[in-house]
Amino acid sequence: AQSVSQHNHHVILSEAASLELGCNYSYGGTVNLFWYVQYPGQHLQLLLKYFSGDPLVKGIKGFEAEFIKSKFSFNLRKPSVQWSDTAEYFCAVEDTGFQKLVFGTGTRLLVSP
């Protein structure tokens, strides 16, 4: 069965620092890839998604992610974080044809002003 690993459980950064959150999945078939964000007290919101095409995808709020098929990875990046990026970030994978998301355990990001 598909599984998703997020190796960084907690990340603390200062404002303007660069961010990279790792995400690896286990099954190498055709997949759809997502990053969701959950701000404190709010519901999960889609940050960005990859279905096909250019492996470098851009999302909201200056986030981007790169799909590297050979490494089964979909890492999230942002060149300069803001205090308002403090949230929990979840990577999710959908095996095409299976119609459900498999989530990683999440990474809590704290950005200090």
Add this chain to the structure above:
Amino acid sequence: DTGVSQDPRHKITKRGQNVTFRCDPISEHNRLYWYRQTLGQGPEFLTYFQNEAQLEKSRLLSDRFSAERPKGSFSTLEIQRTEQGDSAMYLCASSHPRTGLTGAEAFFGQGTRLTVV
């Protein structure tokens, strides 16, 4: 608000009682999902509907759990004879598949936090 709506937001129940949660998806979305999230974990898939048909159930969904979507609109998730291990956040999501393509963005509700005491 035209997002996914869940009710109640919080539920505290005694062990052994039955509870029912409701989810109202985004109106034009024909897929509806239930997930469960415990502390320190990501959401785990429980079940999903395409219109009124329940197409898949996770092994996490024991016989005490039942979900319905009678008219292909709102859905209910019932837990019978609750146990302390059922304490979790129950999330509902909906999506509308991309015509002729696979994959779709799932929109999540705010969840129902269940505490079994």
